[in-house]
Amino acid sequence: MSDLAFFIPAALGTVAVLVRLPSLRRNARDPLLRAVVVFLLTATGVFYFGATSTIVNVNEITGVPNFAAPLLYSLLMACCGSGIILIINWRGGPPARIRRSTRWCAGTYAALAVAMYALFALGEAPVERLEDLDTYYANTPYIREMIVLYLVGHSAAAVIMASLCRRWLSDVSRELRAGLALLIAGYTSTLGFDVCKFAAVGARWAGTDWDVLSTEVARPFVTVSFCLILLGFGLPLAVQRFKGPWRDWTRYRRLGTLSRLLHGLTPTTAVVRMPLLSTVGVRRLHRESGIHDGLLTLNPYFDLTLRARALADALAHGASDDDAAADADAVMVVAAVDALRADPERHVIASSRELRTEPGEERDLVRISHALARILSGGPGGPAPEREHA
Template sequence: MSDLAFFIPAALGTVAVLVRLPSLRRNTRDPLLRAVVVFLLTATGVFYFGATSTIVKVNEITGVPKFAAPLLYWILMACCGSGIILIINRRGGPSTCIRRSTRWCAGTYAALSVAMFTLFALGEAPVERPEDLDTYYANTPYVREMIVLYLVGRSAAAAIMASLCRRWLSDVSQELRVGLALLIAGYTSTLGFDVCKFAAVGA
């Protein structure tokens, strides 16, 4: 896949973050605004660090073959967690429930990230595979567990997001309903992609 497919949305995400930053500086205590900015930042990071040229450069700078993999997975887990937190805050409800759900989500995805870096450190990935790491290392001890964790974390986030949006769909106005419907379609597609990825890794 061409790097432009990654850098164009990354550039658009950067613009969106820059547009939101002044509002965040004025309202640093607004949890919804913080959630929006963090989600935009992490989503933009996924596109930047998912490009093949960036993957190669990260590995070159660190001197560690495939270090870009756990780094990208960590950013992706942060994006998954922040997406769920964004919906939790946007939907609203009792503040104690929102805070509890936010802490649970952040803690879960932070633990997943630590586990993935640990598994990467324990495994061996000497060959640089910018485009097919998942299938190439599917039988490598520890690295395969890291890959499975990343897929489980992403699939769980997609399922949770689709479910939250679907439950919220009937309670909102037409404009927000369209946005939620698009999110449901997007996260359902992500689940379909993950099913194919699990099949490829399993094979």
Template sequence: MSDLSFFGPAVLGALAFLIRLPGLLRNPRDPLLRAVAMLLLTAAGVFLFGSIPMIAKVNEITGIANISAPLVYSILTAFSGSCIVLLINWRGGSPARIRRATRWCVGTYGLVIVALFGLFALGDAPVERLRDLDTYYANTPYIREMIVLYLVAHTASSLVMTSLCRRWSREVDGELRIGLYLMVFGYLVTVAYDVCKFSAVGARWAGHDWDFLSTDIARPLASVASPFVAIGFGLPLVVQRLKGPWWDWKRHRELGPLWRLLQNLTSDHKSPRVSFFAPPGVRVLQRESDIHDGFLTLNPYFDRGLRDAARADALARGAAPYDAEAYADAIMLTAAKEALLADPGHQVIASSEALQDGPGGDSLDLARISKALRRHSPAGAVIREGVAHAG
């Protein structure tokens, strides 16, 4: 199989880690950021050092035949532990429970890594094997135990992650559930990888040659599993990062009809321009501020009787109470703007001494009022005529 399938994920993992690094440096004690950073770093390491050219290069640089074996196994073990740690922090719970579970996981997988290098040091593997070390040394003392230990640790992690993700997926919905389903599939494929590896090694113990399971099937399975696991972890994080700006843009668009109705009601009031590069949240705040300024300008022209009649008409036609409120507010605002435009000298504003209640009272829903305006636009005379006719 082409090693591009290993180098590509390695590069993507390294880039993702670098993107996360500034946040980690700003908040080095954040356990979730640490878990994400470690997962990305070890994932990149697995694919980088697991590629055949890198395996040969590490052996060559160190001068130790097959030293890449415990190195790759250790990075893979660290990745397995990082997955569990991230899921522990991701799922949440009491800080004490999270710390206890994290320490247990890190300690266990840390001991496995130490044991891997210890067993390799005790064993004898003089012949460099780039693709089939697992099966070639399946009967070599200590090297055999090293291989079995890494496979057991990796299989245990895959089974634990499959179980945890499956159980958690029953409690959540949306993008998190989709991400967990993707991870379940990815880890099931990873279990298939482990089964192939165990089968090939076990065949060697029984005197058979099933090496193709390890060299020709297991490696492609690893490449298939990794995108599902990576996307499963990344999808909820990306969606959560994008959801805020998306909702801000959505609200900004929804407020458009109401904002346009209330724009530049008087010559001495102009809305400040918002930078083209301003984030969506700033744009929403500015648009809401403009709308409330418009309410203050139109306040002397509000016709509460018209609003009450419009609300009663909407309720009589079967509208929900909150929709009837928004409909009535839209009518009153439109009528107030027409009254202001019919008062070029602004005599009403000048003579107004007190403010009356604005649209909707304390339960004002700007987006719903804006939607009512869009649905019934042009709202002025047409709406008032409909209310008068219903009366």
């Protein structure tokens, strides 16, 4: 099998690690972030050291035939352990239970990794095997046990992680549920690798040659599983990263009609110019601030009687309480804007001694903006306002 099947996932893992490193530097004590980085590092190491060219280089550098085998198997155990720890920390729970589970998992897989080197040292594997060490030494004392031990550890980790993800699946929704489904598929694919390896080794024990299962059929399972697992971990993190800016942009856009209507009502000395490269979150806050300032300027012109009539009319036409309130607020705001423009000297503001209730303080500005859009485009009989989802 071409080394590209190993180096491509290794490259993806390296990119993922580099993306997470800045966050790790800022939050070095975050156990979940540490678990993510360790898992990505060990998984990347497995693919890098699993490539045939790397195996050759390791054996040449150490001068020990097949030394790349225990090195690769120990990295695999580290990857399995860090994957379980990642799921444990990701799911959360009582801190004491998380720490206890983490210690048990780390200790178990560290012991397995140490056992790999001990068994390799006790056994004899003088003939370098680059692709079929599992089956070639399937009947060699100690090397045989090393092979079985890494397969058992790898299979157990896949079963544990798939089980943890499956139990968690019913408690979550949306992007996290999709991520867990990808993880389950990835770890199930990992079991396909183990089944092929066990079958090939078992065939050698029975005196049969099924080496093709180990050398050809098993390897694609690894690449597929890694890509699914990487997507499973990455999808929720990516969605979470962009969800906030997307919500800000959506709210910013939906407030456009109300913002444009109130634009220019506030004295120019109170207007704050936005830098060209401001984030969408800052722009959303600036737009909301401008709307509140505009409503405060309009406050003396609010006609609460007009609002009450508009509210009753909207309810009479079958609007919901929230939509009716938004329609009534929109009608009052439009009337207040007209009244303010008809009073260029601001006599009403100068003589006002009463601050009327401002509709934007306790009501949904987005609904008011949509109601305004309907009114300005043809009247209250237009389509119902689009609701903003959390």
